[in-house]
Amino acid sequence: MAKYFLRRFLQLVVVAFIISVLVFLLVHLLPGDPTVVILGANDTAHNRAILDQQLGLNLPLWHQYVIWLKGVFHGNLGQSYLNHQPVTATIKSGWPIDVELIIISQVIAFLVAIPLALVTSRRPNRALDNISTTSTFGMLALPPFVIAPIMVAVFAVGLHWFPATGYVPFTQDPAANIHDMILPSLAITAGSIAVYYRLFRSDLISTLQEDFITMARSKGLSNRWIMWRHAFRPSSFSLLAAAGVNIGALIAGTFIVEFLFAIPGLGYSLVQAVNQRDYLVVQGITLVVAVAYVVLQFIIDFLFTVVDPRVTRE
Amino acid sequence: MPDDRELADTRSAPRLLTNQVPGLAAADELVVSRQSETLDSEDLLVSKPMGILFWLAIGWVGLVVVAAILANVLPLPNPDFQNYSSINASPSLHHLLGTDDLGRDLLSRLIFGARVSLVVGFCSVTVGLLFGGTLGLISGYKGGRLDTALNAGSFVLLAFPAIVAVIAIVAFWGASLFKVTVILSVAVIPLLYRVVRASSLSFANREFVTAARTLGATSARIVFREILPNVVPVAVTFGLITVAGVIVIEGSLAFLGLSVPLPTPSWGNIIAEGSSNGELNINPYIMLWPVLSMFLLLLSINLIGDRLRQRFDIREGLL
Numbered sequence: 353m354a355k356y357f358l359r360r361f362l363q364l365v366v367v368a369f370i371i372s373v374l375v376f377l378l379v380h381l382l383p384g385d386p387t388v389v390i391l392g393a394n395d396t397a398h399n400r401a402i403l404d405q406q407l408g409l410n411l412p413l414w415h416q417y418v419i420w421l422k423g424v425f426h427g428n429l430g431q432s433y434l435n436h437q438p439v440t441a442t443i444k445s446g447w448p449i450d451v452e453l454i455i456i457s458q459v460i461a462f463l464v465a466i467p468l469a470l471v472t473s474r475r476p477n478r479a480l481d482n483i484s485t486t487s488t489f490g491m492l493a494l495p496p497f498v499i500a501p502i503m504v505a506v507f508a509v510g511l512h513w514f515p516a517t518g519y520v521p522f523t524q525d526p527a528a529n530i531h532d533m534i535l536p537s538l539a540i541t542a543g544s545i546a547v548y549y550r551l552f553r554s555d556l557i558s559t560l561q562e563d564f565i566t567m568a569r570s571k572g573l574s575n576r577w578i579m580w581r582h583a584f585r586p587s588s589f590s591l592l593a594a595a596g597v598n599i600g601a602l603i604a605g606t607f608i609v610e611f612l613f614a615i616p617g618l619g620y621s622l623v624q625a626v627n628q629r630d631y632l633v634v635q636g637i638t639l640v641v642a643v644a645y646v647v648l649q650f651i652i653d654f655l656f657t658v659v660d661p662r663v664t665r666e
Numbered sequence: 667m668p669d670d671r672e673l674a675d676t677r678s679a680p681r682l683l684t685n686q687v688p689g690l691a692a693a694d695e696l697v698v699s700r701q702s703e704t705l706d707s708e709d710l711l712v713s714k715p716m717g718i719l720f721w722l723a724i725g726w727v728g729l730v731v732v733a734a735i736l737a738n739v740l741p742l743p744n745p746d747f748q749n750y751s752s753i754n755a756s757p758s759l760h761h762l763l764g765t766d767d768l769g770r771d772l773l774s775r776l777i778f779g780a781r782v783s784l785v786v787g788f789c790s791v792t793v794g795l796l797f798g799g800t801l802g803l804i805s806g807y808k809g810g811r812l813d814t815a816l817n818a819g820s821f822v823l824l825a826f827p828a829i830v831a832v833i834a835i836v837a838f839w840g841a842s843l844f845k846v847t848v849i850l851s852v853a854v855i856p857l858l859y860r861v862v863r864a865s866s867l868s869f870a871n872r873e874f875v876t877a878a879r880t881l882g883a884t885s886a887r888i889v890f891r892e893i894l895p896n897v898v899p900v901a902v903t904f905g906l907i908t909v910a911g912v913i914v915i916e917g918s919l920a921f922l923g924l925s926v927p928l929p930t931p932s933w934g935n936i937i938a939e940g941s942s943n944g945e946l947n948i949n950p951y952i953m954l955w956p957v958l959s960m961f962l963l964l965l966s967i968n969l970i971g972d973r974l975r976q977r978f979d980i981r982e983g984l985l
Binding site: 379495497500604607608611 | 833941
């Protein structure tokens with residue numbers, strides 16, 4: 353177990369290191385001279401040389417990387433060329449919004465998928481099962497940028513149940529905040545529901561054919577007890593794995609809905625920064641999201657070993 | 667020593683699919699679900715006929731492909747032509763799907779927009795299969811140092827959240843049809859590599875391969891004549907699911923305004939234009955057509971992939 357985690361942790365460090373190098377190099381992929389980007393094309397060569405020195409651009413690349421990485425560890429990701437705000441400030445104000453969206457959407461997804469699967473798996477191929485299996489197959493074809501506009505058209509523009517855009521910070525007005533977040537969260541939850549439901553249902557069906565379930569049945573245990581105490585855990589491994597896999601899709605989803613609903617999360621800032629060519633902001637957000645993603649995968653791997661100890665057996 | 671290597675494989679495969687295929691989880695199921703003898707009727711009826719839905723799905727994909735190829739030949743107005751005398755027109759005989767806020771014909775934009783999704787989707791998966799597939803085929807059969815190195819590389823690449831990496835590269839490199847296709851090709855190489863490698867590995871020690879080796883066949887012959895034909899169904903099925911995933915990523919990028927630059931239409935950017943604040947109120951058709959087409963296209967590709975998977979009986983013991 354310890355050995356397994358040490359290896360996974362080393363993997364994590366290596367991947368994080370490679371991410372940092374690639375993200376650092378991104379800025380150097382830029383065509384042309386960053387000083388031209390900052391000062392404009394008409395400035396003098398002398399001013400450019402001074403800026404070169406200020407930014408450390410005259411140093412060898414590896415040295416620039418070391419300086420940059422030191423800054424990163426001290427919470428300094430540089431500042432925006434445009435409004436001179438530190439990049440870390442943008443990230444600090446943005447990330448709770450992404451996390452909130454992801455958490456709400458995942459809570460909804462599990463609340464829908466798990467009970468539904470528990471009901472339908474007991475009687476596969478009945479009407480309810482067929483309906484949910486078919487409709488979740490359809491939901492697999494509804495990425496956020498397809499379903500979100502439909503939801504806005506129906507629930508915001510048509511029925512006026514929710515605002516079409518806008519965002520109120522949670523600290524300012526929790527109720528309004530949640531109200532604003534429901535529609536965006538629903539838009540990214542569709543795919544999760546479909547994946548979780550389909551996986552959990554098919555695993556439950558196969559678990560229910562195991563001998564220990566027959567045994568439990570013949571002991572006269574109630575169906576509810578069998579489903580929750582005997583079938584749930586052995587069927588939930590793929591569900592957890594899928595939740596881990598799903599994080600990438602969720603990040604993409606939050607970017608889409610933040611853009612559509614004008615919610616100032618990380619995705620919104622990222623897209624804005626890309627359009628304004630605010631490169632350090634792009635670099636900073638990319639680094640933070642990529643590293644957070646890798647760390648989350650690591651945590652989910654850990655949870656996985658808690659649910660299914662067989663994973664670490666070597 | 668099947669222990670370590672296989673354990674690592676079964677556990678890492680889902681992660682890869684994860685990134686690359688947001689919102690599209692036929693692939694996840696394929697990989698994640700553990701091997702089991704389910705009573706699932708789907709699995710039992712491997713050789714049942716494909717069914718009418720399958721052919722409808724083929725029909726829709728075919729229609730979209732043909733329309734996209736023939737876009738220049740079809741009697742359509744220029745997708746960028748702005749006709750100010752018919753702005754936000756409803757569907758009519760003259761404009762079958764209506765016009766947008768600049769008086770551009772929506773059917774024309776829809777059909778020309780399909781080109782972007784299809785080119786990006788099919789080209790990057792083809793390139794991904796050529797490179798990733800070939801490498802996977804060889805390293806699955808050969809094993810050894812090459813395999814170890816490629817595995818490590820593919821893990822690192824798959825550890826990136828695809829959408830973030832793609833956005834970052836587009837931000838610094840710029841967006842065009844060619845660049846987006848190149849970036850997404852690179853993004854799917856490690857994914858398809860892992861799938862093909864796993865499949866190749868599962869055939870590497872089968873009797874017919876041993877027999878060929880005993881008869882003195884060269885490695886190249888074994889890989890391409892013995893293993894490749896067996897790997898093709900898996901590669902094609904997965905490739906198809908990946909096409910849907912790539913189309914989703916391209917659509918997301920286009921929606922965010924980070925794919926093919928305007929005014930070139932693509933389904934993603936038409937949806938974004940049509941979902942802007944006032945537009946949903948005034949003319950929901952702008953958004954409706956590409957949303958419907960995209961939904962049906964993804965549904966069809968998923969359905970075809972799903973049926974092929976059943977037909978070839980691909981389960982995920984492999985991965």
